[in-house]
Amino acid sequence: MKTAITVSGLVKDFGARTRALDHLDLRVGTGEVHGFLGPNGAGKTTTIRVLLGLLRADAGSVALLGGDPWHDAVALHRRLAYVPGEVNLWPNLTGGEVIDLLGDLRGGLDSDRREELLERFQLDPTKKIRAYSKGNRQKVALVAAFSSDVELYLLDEPTSGLDPLMEAVFQDVVQELRAAGRSILLSSHILSEVEALCDRVTIIRAGRAAETGTFDELRHLTRTSVVVDTAKPVESVTLWPGVHDARVHDGHAEFSVDPGELNHVLERLVDLEVRSMITSPPTLEELFIRHYGEDIAVVPAPDADTEVVTAR
Amino acid sequence: MSGFTGTMRLVRLALRRDRITLPAWILGMAVFLAATTAMFADQYAKHPQLLEPDTRIVVENPGMRVLGLVTGTSVGGYTLHRDALTLAVLAALMSVLAVVRHTRQAEELGREEMLGAGVVGRYASLAAAVIVALAANVVLAVLLALGMVVAGQPAAGSLVAGASIALVGVAFTGVAAVTSQLASTTRGATGMAGGVLGVAFLLAALGNMLGTVDSAALRVTSAWPAWLSPIGWGQQMRPFADDLWWPLGLAVVVMASLFWLAVVLVGRRDVGRGMWPERRGAAHASPGLLSPAGLVWRLQRGTLLGWAIGLLGFGLVFGALSDQIQGLEGEATEWYATFGGDADLLGAYWASMMQIAGTAVAIYAVTLLLRLHHDEAQGTLESVLGTAVSRVRWLGAYAVNALAGAMLLILVFAVAMGITGGQVLGGTASLLRDLVGAALVQLPAIGVLGATVIALVMLLPRWSVGLSWALVVFTVFAGPMFGPSLGLPTWLLDLSPFTHVPNAPAVAISAEPILGLGLVFVLLAAAGVILLRRRNLSLPA
Numbered sequence: 135m136k137t138a139i140t141v142s143g144l145v146k147d148f149g150a151r152t153r154a155l156d157h158l159d160l161r162v163g164t165g166e167v168h169g170f171l172g173p174n175g176a177g178k179t180t181t182i183r184v185l186l187g188l189l190r191a192d193a194g195s196v197a198l199l200g201g202d203p204w205h206d207a208v209a210l211h212r213r214l215a216y217v218p219g220e221v222n223l224w225p226n227l228t229g230g231e232v233i234d235l236l237g238d239l240r241g242g243l244d245s246d247r248r249e250e251l252l253e254r255f256q257l258d259p260t261k262k263i264r265a266y267s268k269g270n271r272q273k274v275a276l277v278a279a280f281s282s283d284v285e286l287y288l289l290d291e292p293t294s295g296l297d298p299l300m301e302a303v304f305q306d307v308v309q310e311l312r313a314a315g316r317s318i319l320l321s322s323h324i325l326s327e328v329e330a331l332c333d334r335v336t337i338i339r340a341g342r343a344a345e346t347g348t349f350d351e352l353r354h355l356t357r358t359s360v361v362v363d364t365a366k367p368v369e370s371v372t373l374w375p376g377v378h379d380a381r382v383h384d385g386h387a388e389f390s391v392d393p394g395e396l397n398h399v400l401e402r403l404v405d406l407e408v409r410s411m412i413t414s415p416p417t418l419e420e421l422f423i424r425h426y427g428e429d430i431a432v433v434p435a436p437d438a439d440t441e442v443v444t445a446r
Numbered sequence: 447m448s449g450f451t452g453t454m455r456l457v458r459l460a461l462r463r464d465r466i467t468l469p470a471w472i473l474g475m476a477v478f479l480a481a482t483t484a485m486f487a488d489q490y491a492k493h494p495q496l497l498e499p500d501t502r503i504v505v506e507n508p509g510m511r512v513l514g515l516v517t518g519t520s521v522g523g524y525t526l527h528r529d530a531l532t533l534a535v536l537a538a539l540m541s542v543l544a545v546v547r548h549t550r551q552a553e554e555l556g557r558e559e560m561l562g563a564g565v566v567g568r569y570a571s572l573a574a575a576v577i578v579a580l581a582a583n584v585v586l587a588v589l590l591a592l593g594m595v596v597a598g599q600p601a602a603g604s605l606v607a608g609a610s611i612a613l614v615g616v617a618f619t620g621v622a623a624v625t626s627q628l629a630s631t632t633r634g635a636t637g638m639a640g641g642v643l644g645v646a647f648l649l650a651a652l653g654n655m656l657g658t659v660d661s662a663a664l665r666v667t668s669a670w671p672a673w674l675s676p677i678g679w680g681q682q683m684r685p686f687a688d689d690l691w692w693p694l695g696l697a698v699v700v701m702a703s704l705f706w707l708a709v710v711l712v713g714r715r716d717v718g719r720g721m722w723p724e725r726r727g728a729a730h731a732s733p734g735l736l737s738p739a740g741l742v743w744r745l746q747r748g749t750l751l752g753w754a755i756g757l758l759g760f761g762l763v764f765g766a767l768s769d770q771i772q773g774l775e776g777e778a779t780e781w782y783a784t785f786g787g788d789a790d791l792l793g794a795y796w797a798s799m800m801q802i803a804g805t806a807v808a809i810y811a812v813t814l815l816l817r818l819h820h821d822e823a824q825g826t827l828e829s830v831l832g833t834a835v836s837r838v839r840w841l842g843a844y845a846v847n848a849l850a851g852a853m854l855l856i857l858v859f860a861v862a863m864g865i866t867g868g869q870v871l872g873g874t875a876s877l878l879r880d881l882v883g884a885a886l887v888q889l890p891a892i893g894v895l896g897a898t899v900i901a902l903v904m905l906l907p908r909w910s911v912g913l914s915w916a917l918v919v920f921t922v923f924a925g926p927m928f929g930p931s932l933g934l935p936t937w938l939l940d941l942s943p944f945t946h947v948p949n950a951p952a953v954a955i956s957a958e959p960i961l962g963l964g965l966v967f968v969l970l971a972a973a974g975v976i977l978l979r980r981r982n983l984s985l986p987a
Contacts, residue, residue, distance in 0.1 A: 179987075186832055189982045208836045216832035220986060222825030224745060225631060227727075227735075234731035235741060239833035260726040264630070275829070 136164040138286050138317035139185065143194035146180055146341075154180040156341035157194065162319050164285075167312050169332035170321040173422075177341040178321040179219050182290050185319075186216060199286060212241045215279035219290035219321070221271040223263045229274045230259030236278040243281040251277045254303050269295035280307055287311065287318045293327060305330055325422070337422075357390035359414045360399070365407035374399060385409070449713075452566035456574035460548045464578065471540040472586045475533055475611075479525075480593030485933065486525045487598050500524065502663045511654040517665050517687035522599040526607050526685055528928075534677050535643065537586060537615035541579045542639040545622035548575035550635040553718050562717055569709050572623060576705055579619040587612035603686035610680035613697040617676035618643065620704030627711035630720030637749065644756050648763070649675035655767060676700070738835055738843035746814055750851050753810050754858050757803060761862025764799045768867040771795040792871075793952035796863070796881060798927070801944060803859040804888030805922055808895045808944075810855060811848045812918055815899045818844050819910050822903075825986045837978050841900065845971070852892050860885035884950035890963035891943035895921060897970035904977035907984050 139162035146155040155177045162168040172178050183189045185198050187207035196203055201210045223232050237243030252259055255273045263271060272295045279287060293301050308331050311318060322328050328335055329349065337344045337352075345352060357378060362368070368387045372380045376395025381388045391399050403411070490497045501519050504510040504527050514530040516523050549572055552558045558571060591608035595601050618639060625638040653672025660667070665687075672678035679693040715721055734740050771792055818841065821827040830840060860881040867881075868874025898917060903910040924934055925944035939945045943966070946959040 183828075183983075183985065188828065188831055188985065190980075207831075208834050211832065211834040216829075218825070218828050218832065220825060221829075222986070223829065224741075224826060226745070228729065230729035231727065231731040231735060235735055236829060236833055238731070238736040239738070239830065239835050241834050259729040262725075262727055 137197075138162045138164045138166070138199060139168075139319060140197045141181070141185075141194065144181070144184065144191055144196060145193035146177075146184060146189060147192050154341055155184070158338065158341060159343045159346070160336050161346070162317055163334075164317050165312075165315045166333045167308060167318045167320060167331050169328035169335035170319055170338065171323065171325070171328055171335055171422075172321075172338035173323060176338045178338060179290055180341075181338070182216075182288050182319070182321060185288060186211070213284050214286040214288060215240060215282045215284045216288045217272075217275045217279045217290060217292045219294070221268075221275045223271060223274065225264035226262060228260055228262055229257060229266065229270070232263060232274055233259065233278040233281065236275075237281050240282050240284070243278075244283060245281075247283075248277065248281040251280055251307070254307070255300060267295070269297065269300065272296060273300065276304065276307075280311075285317060287316060289318065290321045291323070292320070293322070293324060301327065357392055357416060358396055359388075359390050359416070361388045361412040362386075362403060363409040363411070364403065365409060366405075368406055371402075374402060449567040449569040449709075450573055451570060452564070453570040453573045453577070456548075456561070456566065456570050457577050460544075460574050460578045464544065464547075464582075468540070468544065468578075468582045471536070472582065472589055475536055475586065476589040476593040479529055479533060479590050480597050482529055483522065483525045483594050483597035483599060486528070487521050489933075490521050490524075497521065497524065498664075505659055505666055506663055511657065511666060512651040515654060515666055515668065515681045515684065517684040519664060520603070520686040522594060522603050522607060522686040523684075525594075525599075526610075530611065530681065531647070531677070533590070533611045534614040534680055535647070537583065537611050538618035538643050538646075538676075539640075540586075541583060541615040541619040542622040542625075542636060542643070544579045544582060545575045545619055546626050546632055546635045546639070548578065549623070550626040550629065551632040554630075554632050556718075558717055569712055572626075572705075572708055572712055575626075576619055576623055579622075580616060580701075583612040583615040583619065586615060600686070602689055606683050606689045606691070607685035609691070609694055610683040610685055613680045613683070613694050614646075614676045616694075616701050617679075617697040620701035620708075623708035624704050624711065627708050627715065628721050630718075634720070637752070641752060646675040646677050648759060650678035650681065652763065653678055654681070655763075738830065738840050739846050741830075742814075742817075742843045742847045746817070746847065746851070749813070750810075750854070753807075753851075753855055757806065757855050757859040758862045760803070761859040762866045765863035765866030765868075766870055768792060768795065769870040790952050793880075794949070796867075797884060797949040797952040799863065800856075800860070800881070800884045800888060800950070801926055801947065803856060803885075804892060804947065805925065805927070805944065807852045807855045807859075807888065808892045808921075809918060811852045811892055811896045812899050812914055814848045814851065815844055815896055815903070816911055816914055818900065819903045819907055822907060822983055822985065827983065828985050831983070838975055841975065841978055845896070845900070848896050849889075849893065852896075853886075853889060856885040856888050856892075857882065880951035883955060887948050887950050887955055887960060890960050890967060891947045893967040894943040894963050894970065897967045897974065900974035901970050901977065904974045904981065 139160060141158060141160040144155050144158040144160075145153070147153050158177065158181060160170070160181065170178055170181070180189065184191050184196060185203055187203040187205075187210075190204055199210055199213055203210055227235070233248060234243070237248070255277055257270060257273045257277060261270075263274070266274065272292065276292055279289070293304050296304060305327065308318060308320070312331075312333075320328065320332060332349075334346065334348050335352065336346045364385045364387070366385070368385055369382055371377055371382060371387050371389060374395075376392040376399060378390045378392070498519050501516050501524055504513075504516050504524070510527075512531075514527045516527045549558075552561070552571060561571065562568075587605075587608035589608070590611055591601070591604040594604035594607055599607075621642050622635065622639045625642070626635045629635040629638055649671045653668040653670065653675070654666060656669035656671070657666040658669075659665070668678065668682070672681070676697055679696050682693045683690050711721060735744050821830070821840075827840070831837065861878065864874065864878035864881040868877045871877070895918070899910070899914045902913050902917075906913065921942040921944060923929065924939050924942035926939075926947075926949075927944075929939045929942065929945065943963055946963055948955045948959055
């Protein structure tokens with residue numbers, strides 16, 4: 135697979151004490167929408183700023199569209215568009231002026247596309263930036279980025295100020311870009327958005343890539359939630375191997391099951407005469423809570439191409 | 447009075463936030479006054495016979511009266527003539543910045559919204575800001591007086607002197623209270639108050655220059671424009687002579703009226719907005735905006751216009767005064783003579799005025815170049831460098847605007863002075879030619895100061911603003927306007943780029959200092975570029 139972004143062993147320190155990125159690995163294939171997930175302060179913005187050549191890597195290698203973002207910044211920036219996480223613009227310019235300015239500085243924008251996006255995002259381009267809300271400033275940055283036809287889009291938490299309606303518009307636009315073969319790195323901590331849009335995802339925690347893979351691959355690492363009613367008493371469930379967090383009340387039980395033990399648990403449940411049962415696949419929320427709520431040991435992934443890195 | 451609920455809490459918050467800023471301002475000013483007072487006291491203890499003729503010079507010379515008034519012969523009064531204008535401007539700036547910081551800036555940054563949601567009255571922030579600024583001025587008055595007493599001056603006069611400076615701060619506390627309501631941005635509120643300060647200075651200077659001198663040549667009775675200016679009121683307290691207290695009442699009345707006006711305005715507007723509704727603008731960028739240099743031009747053209755109008759006014763006034771200089775005799779010529787041969791008093795006068803204008807223009811260039819840092823610290827730089835704009839091109843956009851703006855401003859001043867000067871003296875064409883030449887030789891020194899600011903922003907981004915202003919103050923005081931009078935050693939004077947500017951048109955322009963300054967400029971600018979290309983950006987989190 136051709137790659138749009140290849141980062142390996144990236145280290146970035148701020149001063150002697152603060153290590154923002156600690157041997158981070160990240161690979162985004164060409165034509166892929168890649169989710170970049172992590173809690174606040176995990177290093178998402180720092181990574182993107184290194185990818186833009188705004189910050190200099192202390193160690194490791196970074197390749198972006200086949201070039202070095204530190205040395206070839208200007209040439210590479212013609213081929214990408216960036217939406218910062220915190221959209222700081224000039225308060226006394228209008229939204230329309232900023233869109234034109236940023237587009238032109240990038241090397242030109244498609245004015246039909248600009249009008250279409252203004253319409254879809256319902257943005258009034260005649261207002262001054264200082265009169266916009268946070269969400270509208272974000273729309274300015276999004277319209278400015280999406281009006282340019284480039285190979286790669288770097289989006290740093292682009293929807294944190296958008297309402298659900300605009301979020302849907304944003305998702306439509308990203309889907310179109312994916313269909314058109316563009317590469318997108320989408321940093322976020324909004325899980326449903328990443329789940330809906332991304333082909334693959336990298337989870338970053340404390341400056342390291344905790345995991346990388348498709349959603350299917352990552353779900354192997356998590357437990358399935360089970361809610362079950364049985365005719366016979368179900369108290370013994372707490373003792374079964376692979377069952378966690380069980381809460382039992384008469385013939386009703388709620389618990390989670392390790393992926394490898396699911397079959398055994400089902401066999402035992404059948405013996406108890408199941409009346410009703412709900413199982414739900416693990417959501418990304420659970421994935422997060424498991425990653426950041428507790429220290430986990432390495433779980434060997436069944437699929438060979440899933441990269442697993444120990445979370446500290 | 448529920449509108450003022452929570453005022454004292456906010457006063458404590460403001461004092462906590464300003465616990466370093468305000469003491470630094472006040473102590474700096476007090477130490478400066480104490481040091482210069484001690485210097486002059488020492489000088490006139492050794493040569494007491496010089497005090498009377500020196501006083502006559504500053505009384506009789508209209509150019510020196512721009513700085514302030516002296517009444518009778520006293521070391522304290524003479525010192526204050528040298529320091530009063532600087533201190534008055536600093537007191538006004540301290541007060542304006544403090545009031546804006548706790549009102550408009552808090553609103554702009556959204557802090558006011560959080561406070562306003564608490565048990566805090568509508569007018570509490572404004573009242574707290576004014577209380578803090580007034581308290582700072584009271585402390586300032588006392589410490590300035592103390593500084594002069596320590597340097598051996600009489601207590602009564604010293605107190606009047608301290609009050610005459612703090613009076614300006616009090617008046618501008620009121621001014622800033624109103625401009626913070628009118629403008630919707632911090633820059634706007636500060637800039638508007640700064641404009642009022644400029645007008646106040648001009649009125650006081652004009653009133654004093656047009657004033658009449660008594661028969662002993664030891665007292666100036668100012669013309670009416672001086673009475674329209676808080677700076678003028680401070681001077682009319684005439685410390686160490688008449689020791690009048692009542693002009694202080696004028697400032698208090700004006701401050702109270704302006705505070706009342708500000709309260710009325712707060713009651714009529716929305717939080718976060720100014721008095722004027724936000725206007726709509728263009729849906730598309732004009733072609734002129736679509737480059738880094740065009741963007742910088744757009745962001746600072748309003749400021750540049752304000753400066754141009756100010757320098758135009760000063761140029762016209764100083765030119766019109768040229769014929770009065772010609773009539774000067776004897777000792778009155780001494781100050782000007784430091785700018786050139788005493789044979790050509792007029793030339794020396796023009797050279798000195800050009801130095802003053804050159805310093806002012808350098809301050810403009812510094813304010814513009816410090817926006818480099820603000821771009822970076824406030825994050826607008828991230829969006830620009832995320833496009834196909836290189837770091838060096840971004841820097842170049844500012845450098846080009848600073849240089850072009852500085853050239854425009856100094857030429858506006860020179861041409862304005864040449865036009866009115868030519869009218870009163872004749873020979874407009876040759877005067878214009880001389881003055882334009884004298885204006886252009888200021889640019890290398892301005893360039894050196896600007897390049898130093900660039901290097902500082904690139905080397906020490908966090909400290910660059912404070913260091914840059916410290917550098918400006920140093921170069922002005924070590925420059926030809928004050929350096930020799932302050933008796934600074936030659937090596938220190940040589941560190942100021944302004945020391946090396948040829949005193950045109952009094953003396954012929956020579957190439958060496960221009961080339962020397964140009965070389966320093968190139969080296970510093972190159973250092974700035976190299977540092978910029980190598981370092982991380984310090985963007986907001």
